[in-house]
Amino acid sequence: MRGSLKTAAVALAALFVVAACGGGAGTGTPAASASAATGTAVTSTRPKLELSSYAYGIQTKGKLRVGTREDNVPFGVKNVATSKFEGFDVDIAREIAKAIFGNEPDIDKFIEYVPVVSATRIPTLNENKADFVIATFTINEDRKKQIDFSDVYFNTGQKILVKKDNTTIKDVKDLNGKRVCSAKGSTSEKNITAAAPQATLELQDTYPPCLILLQQGRVDAVSTDETILFGLVKQDPNTKIVGAYFSAEPYGIGVKQNKNNDRNGFVDLINRTLVAMIQDGRWAKSYKQWITPVSGDEKKTPDQR
Amino acid sequence: MPIIGEFSELYLFPNGLFITIQLAVVSLLGSLVLGTVIALFRISPLVPLRWLGGGYVEFFRNTPLLVQLFFLYFATPYIGIYLGEPDTFGFRAAALGLTLYHAAYVAEIVRGGLLAVDKGQIEAARSLGLSYLGMLREVQLPQTFRAVIPPLGNIAIALVKNTSLAATIGVADLLFAGDIVESRTFRAEEAYAAVAVLYLSLTIPLGLLVNYLEKRMIVAR
Numbered sequence: 001m002r003g004s005l006k007t008a009a010v011a012l013a014a015l016f017v018v019a020a021c022g023g024g025a026g027t028g029t030p031a032a033s034a035s036a037a038t039g040t041a042v043t044s045t046r047p048k049l050e051l052s053s054y055a056y057g058i059q060t061k062g063k064l065r066v067g068t069r070e071d072n073v074p075f076g077v078k079n080v081a082t083s084k085f086e087g088f089d090v091d092i093a094r095e096i097a098k099a100i101f102g103n104e105p106d107i108d109k110f111i112e113y114v115p116v117v118s119a120t121r122i123p124t125l126n127e128n129k130a131d132f133v134i135a136t137f138t139i140n141e142d143r144k145k146q147i148d149f150s151d152v153y154f155n156t157g158q159k160i161l162v163k164k165d166n167t168t169i170k171d172v173k174d175l176n177g178k179r180v181c182s183a184k185g186s187t188s189e190k191n192i193t194a195a196a197p198q199a200t201l202e203l204q205d206t207y208p209p210c211l212i213l214l215q216q217g218r219v220d221a222v223s224t225d226e227t228i229l230f231g232l233v234k235q236d237p238n239t240k241i242v243g244a245y246f247s248a249e250p251y252g253i254g255v256k257q258n259k260n261n262d263r264n265g266f267v268d269l270i271n272r273t274l275v276a277m278i279q280d281g282r283w284a285k286s287y288k289q290w291i292t293p294v295s296g297d298e299k300k301t302p303d304q305r
Numbered sequence: 306m307p308i309i310g311e312f313s314e315l316y317l318f319p320n321g322l323f324i325t326i327q328l329a330v331v332s333l334l335g336s337l338v339l340g341t342v343i344a345l346f347r348i349s350p351l352v353p354l355r356w357l358g359g360g361y362v363e364f365f366r367n368t369p370l371l372v373q374l375f376f377l378y379f380a381t382p383y384i385g386i387y388l389g390e391p392d393t394f395g396f397r398a399a400a401l402g403l404t405l406y407h408a409a410y411v412a413e414i415v416r417g418g419l420l421a422v423d424k425g426q427i428e429a430a431r432s433l434g435l436s437y438l439g440m441l442r443e444v445q446l447p448q449t450f451r452a453v454i455p456p457l458g459n460i461a462i463a464l465v466k467n468t469s470l471a472a473t474i475g476v477a478d479l480l481f482a483g484d485i486v487e488s489r490t491f492r493a494e495e496a497y498a499a500v501a502v503l504y505l506s507l508t509i510p511l512g513l514l515v516n517y518l519e520k521r522m523i524v525a526r
Contacts, residue, residue, distance in 0.1 A: 119488075142491065180393055184481070185488025200392070203485075204475055209379065216382045218391040 046102050053265040055100050058131060064100060066093040067114045067121065067130035067254075073231050074290040075136050078115070085113050089134040091286040092253075092277070096132070099273045122146050125256045132270065133254040136227065138187065148263070149252035150270045153283075155302050157245030158191050161222040161294060163214065163227045164238050169221055171243040175199040178220040181210035188224040191247040211236060225249050230294035250302075278302070307501040314486045316324030322503055328468045328478060329507070333461055335404035340411025345441070347416050358412065365409035371470055378474040399471035407464050414456045415448055418449035451522045458515030462508050467503075479503055 005183045049056040058064050068076035068089050075089040077143045085108075094107050121133045126146050139149045149241055169175065176198035181191040182189045184203040192199055202219050204210050210222040211232050222232065222242075229241050255267050277283040284300045346358030350442060365373070377398040389397040422445050430440040474480040483500035487493045 053409075184475075185485050190489075202391070203474055203477075203481075205473060209475075212379050218382070219393060 034127045041098060047099065049100070049269075050265060053269070054131075054263045055266060055269050059100050062101075062110060063112050064093075064097045064110055065114055065130040066090075066097075066131035067135060068093060069114045069117065070115045072136060073234075074294060075227070076134070078113075084108065084153070088286050088290040089136065091282075091290070092274070093132075095277055095282060096253075096270055096273050099269060099276075121254060125254055128256065131255075131266070133245045136225070136251055137254050138186070138249045143254075146257075148255045148257050148267050150252040150255070150267055151274055152252055152302050153274050154251040156225050156227045156251070157251045158188055158223060158247040158249065159226045159229055159241050159245060159283050160243045161211075161214065161232055161239050161241055162220065164240050166220070166240075166242075169242060172196055172223075172246040175221060175223070179218070181213050181219040181222045182224055183210075186224065187247070187249075192223055195246050207232060208235075211239075214239065226295075227252040227291075233287045234294055314489055315345035317482035317485055318479070318499060318503065321477060321479040322375050322507075324396070324477055325465075325468050325479040325504075326507065328396065328403065328471060328476070329465045331344055331400045332407065333466070335400070336407035336411050336460075336464065337457075339404060340409035341415050343408060343412035344415035344419060347412065348419055350437075362409045362412050367411070370406045370467060371473065373406055374399060374474055377402045390458075395471070395474050395476045398474060399468070399476050403464060403467060403471075407460055407467075410460050410463075411457065414453050414460065415449060418453040419445055421452055422448050429525065454515065454519050454522060458512065458519075461515070462511055465507050465511060466504065499514055 027203060037276055046059055049059055060099060068085060068087075070076065070078040070085075072087070072089075075087045076085065077087045077090075078085055093111065097107050097111050098104065101107065105108060114124060116124050116130070116135050118135075121137055122143065123134055124130050125133055125269070136154075137143075137149075138153065143149070160169060160172065160175065169178065171196040172192075175192065175196035178196075178199055179202055180192055180199045181202045181204060182192060184205060187248075189203060191200060192201065202210075204213075207222065207228055210219065213219045213234065214222050215238075222229070225244070226241065233239055233241060253270055255270070256263055258264060258266070272281075277286075278301050281300075284298070287299050335366060343358045343361050346354040347362070349355055349358070377388065378395065381398070388394055388401065426444055426448075430444040431437075435443060468478060469480040471478050472484065474482075479500055483496045486499075487496035490496065
């Protein structure tokens with residue numbers, strides 16, 4: 001069984017290489033250009049890892065536990081048709097898995113997805129239910145006290161969503177005296193209060209109810225991270241995003257703190273993977289696949305504005 | 306700074322408690338009145354009224370309160386009903402939803418009480434020349450309310466707890482205050498323990514009041 005799997009893997013790998021050579025740059029299938037972009041020959045041999053590192057333990061066990069969201073378009077989504085996870089966050093998780101297990105053709109066999117929601121992200125790490133959490137996780141000082149973060153892999157900020165025919169709200173200052181919907185207890189809510197103290201807040205549990213209130217004219221605007229607003233505009237094309245960023249939301253990958261030397265070198269391995277992904281274009285390719293359809297722009301690095 | 310930051314959230318609890326009390330009082334009075342009317346419909350000699358009362362009870366008792374609240378809050382504008390201005394909409398939707406839902410339970414309890422009144426008394430009242438409504442007012446309803454105070458007390462307590470569902474439609478009640486304190490301080494255990502204690506501070510005195518009324522009514526009988 002094991003032998004036949006290996007044969008299949010090698011056969012698949014050979015196919016990829018042939019496709020990559022035959023297709024030429026930019027015209028190959030997505031799978032082919034992915035393996036071409038990594039620049040390494042596909043083999044089933046494992047990367048050499050430090051014996052004392054946390055990643056070595058994962059390699060030995062053969063499973064990487066990834067905490068991500070199931071309903072967060074376009075970052076972490078469980079596809080109902082295929083029951084596979086997909087999205088920008090999931091792409092990055094798979095690349096980290098490849099840094100541990102090698103360039104496996106079906107890397108999902110080595111990943112156990114642990115579904116998280118906003119409130120369970122930190123407990124999932126601290127109760128050791130996942131090796132890392134990648135779930136549009138904003139890096140901030142309060143959270144840094146409880147967990148470690150990787151380098152920034154995605155930058156966004158807070159913006160404003162209004163109806164398409166609205167001409168009075170152009171910037172965050174215009175929210176003063178207006179009714180604004182946001183999620184209860186979110187950083188978005190606090191940012192609005194700080195930037196427009198005279199705004200009246202309407203607080204809901206999630207953002208789809210905010211969109212309903214906007215459509216019915218019961219609030220004048222919805223405000224949160226631009227990436228979430230992209231999703232709302234996609235749902236209702238009669239809305240538009242206005243203004244400049246009035247907060248910075250840098251996303252990082254969360255890891256349990258290495259207090260008992262039980263996460264040795266893990267954040268480093270993740271950071272090295274992120275740097276490699278940005279340098280060799282894998283990051284830009286995932287951005288183009290998942291973010292460009294909703295944002296309309298293309299980026300080569302997370303820092304690009 | 307963290308200490309001050311945490312204490313600065315505490316004003317949310319009295320504000321939330323006040324909203325919860327307002328919501329409970331309005332909905333309780335509303336459901337007692339509406340529930341009694343529905344109960345009278347259900348025992349009415351007129352068949353269409355009985356159907357109306359029965360349909361009401363079955364509909365509101367057999368659909369989840371949360372669904373009713375979501376309908377009132379999100380869906381009513383689509384059918385041209387505006388329960389209030391944007392700033393009063395949430396409270397009114399919650400008060401209306403709680404009233405309609407608990408009126409169904411009140412109606413069943415009151416109906417049971419009305420039917421428990423001895424037939425002989427009703428016949429005696431009518432033969433003394435009292436009209437149907439006069440008989441209800443003078444004979445049947447007073448005895449009913451005495452009998453149904455304990456089960457109505459249960460409904461009142463359930464109603465106070467059910468007001469917490471209003472937090473899901475953006476009403477800044479006690480649970481809503483707890484949600485915000487929790488998300489700002491990351492201290493779920495303290496935030497929700499405080500919320501639970503504050504709900505107890507409403508429901509336990511309410512239970513004692515019901516016990517007191519029950520005893521008084523037995524003496525009067």
